[in-house]
């Protein structure tokens with residue numbers, strides 16, 4: 375029904391309703407005008423930005439459906455550009471390697487036993503063997519004038535050089551080579567300081 379039709383209908387009514395009809399006609403015109411103007415203006419503004427659709431102000435940005443649209447000038451028009459995907463922080467984070475490369479099971483090295491500091495006897499001025507002492511076995515092996523060892527009172531002596539120097543004769547000393555000479559020495563020299571002092575010069579070490 376067009377406004378002219380309405381007008382005709384209203385005109386055909388009797389005088390009583392004439393004023394009312396006129397008022398209605400005016401308000402109808404107004405309403406139509408309002409609807410028309412709204413229809414023209416709203417869609418472009420209200421619509422969410424999409425590529426090519428009109429926008430209001432240059433450089434204006436709007437985010438819609440994961441895209442950031444920017445208002446650009448296209449010819450004389452202002453339109454939304456194609457939009458750029460909005461990269462979320464999550465996406466950035468995923469670029470980083472989430473976990474370090476799995477380390478291959480390395481064979482755990484078996485701990486090498488570290489030598490514990492045991493109470494080792496402090497080495498003396500002589501040799502290691504001296505520290506450890508000498509066996510009677512070793513004394514027995516040095517039983518001649520070229521190498522004369524004797525064990526006296528728990529200590530081992532190398533009397534090789536004393537053989538030719540003994541005031542009581544070489545034979546008495548040779549007689550001690552390769553044996554435990556404690557009783558022979560003590561029976562002759564007992565606790566006399568001279569022979570005991572001389573003996574100390576030829577000490578090898580303790581008898582084991």
Ligand code: HEM
Pocket residue numbers: 533540541542543546547550558559562563566568569570572573
């Ligand atoms: C490794 C052992 C010996 C040592 C270091 C030794 C040392 C001496 C010394 C230093 C003397 C000089 C005098 C003294 O100070 O009394 C002496 C004298 C003498 N020693 Fe030995 N002696 C040894 C073993 C023997 C043995 C086994 C005998 C005989 C069993 C013997 C018989 C004598 C005699 C007879 C004298 C006296 C010499 C003298 O008085 O003129 N000694 N000895």
